[in-house]
Amino acid sequence: MQNLRKRVPTILTADEILDKAFRKVCKIDKQGPDKVELVKRKSMARIASATDVITSTFQKYVKAFPSINDRGDFLAEMIEVTVGVDKLKKALSNLDWASSKIKELQKQYTSKVMTSSSVQAADLSRKAFYGRASSVVNKVGPDLEFLTFARNEFRKVPDFNDDLLTFVIAGFPNVGKSQFLRTISAAEPDVAAYPFTTKGIEVGIHEANRRRYQVIDTPGLLDRELENRNRIEMQAVTALKHLANAILFILDPSETSGYHLDGQMGLLESVKGLFPGVPVLVVENKVDIFDSGSDRLKMCAATGQGVPEVMAALRDTVKHLEQAEPMF
Ligand SMILES: Nc1nc2c(ncn2[C@@H]2O[C@H](COP(=O)(O)OP(=O)(O)O)[C@@H](O)[C@H]2O)c(=O)[nH]1
Ligand SMILES: [Mg+2]
Secondary structure, eight states: OOOSSSSOOOOOOHHHHHHHHHHHHHTOOOOOSSHHHHHHHHHHHHHHHHHHHHHHHHHHHHHHSOOOOOTTSHHHHHHHHHTOHHHHHHHHHHHHHHHHHHHHHHHHHHHHHHTOOSHHHHHHHHHHHHHHHHHHHHHTHHHHHHHHHHHHHHTTSOOOOTTSEEEEEEOOTTSSHHHHHHHHOSSOOEEEOOTTOSSOEEEEEEEETTEEEEEEEOTTTSSSOGGGOOHHHHHHHHHHHTTOSEEEEEEOTTOTTSOOHHHHHHHHHHHHHHSTTSOEEEEEOOTTTOOOOOSSEEOBTTTTBTHHHHHHHHHHHTGGGSOSSOOO
């Protein structure tokens, strides 16, 4: 997938871009048969160079940001949550506008220089170009600032692997989600920041039958009742929806987590509502200290008892999505 953290370079401010452009043009020198011709050639070369520095910088920024074609994917949702898709599009299109405006000015002032009959006239046209180009760059100053903000926000978005089938873990705090993730992960789960949750998201990789699955624990998002989530958290949940191929909902019937089973069932219903069409597998944890006697799957995440069966059931829910051949 297009990675939000990838390749967006440092965004310069309007002043920095102008410095860069005009510092470079000062070094440009030309030869000419006479003084007027020399100044004209030098002026045109300087206008061309400034144009090139500015427009290529803008175009580099426009290309560096991910293109948002499909509003329904994880990337688009994450952009929406972090900075707003429309705002990002607007800022980028303003840079496009600035690029073409400056190219237009280049044409206009190059021909003024070309037709000037004195050193003063040529110099004046070159300076007029600098002035007008500067004001165009300054005009997109706020857009450049916005892109710096966007770049910083994107760096907080975790690097999910879009190629792997993904299981998202849900359930109240202390029911054993982190414990479960450690038990099923081939290596120590990674902890990544996720916008608008204070707690880090944990990502583990589970390996079975020469396939790999991504398993995500989302503290602060899927461990609370729906009505307590704010709009921004809801959007973060929405983004997860595009990643989740199945949900594992962990119950703690021992209630040692501090949550009554009734409340846990309520959360289960709200999570189901959040992920329509996504299979939700329910498992009871901490069977070592309390066995409810229900016919649900049971496990002890702490010792690993019952965990392979839970993973097998989870993998079953996504079997139809697997390629015939294992990936490695
Ligand atoms: N007895 C028992 N305790 C467990 C089990 N799984 C987790 N715990 C304990 O429950 C507490 C919360 O576990 P944690 O994985 O941090 O829960 P999370 O908040 O859902 O991520 C910890 O003290 C764990 O040691 C289990 O299978 N049996
Ligand atoms: Mg946890």
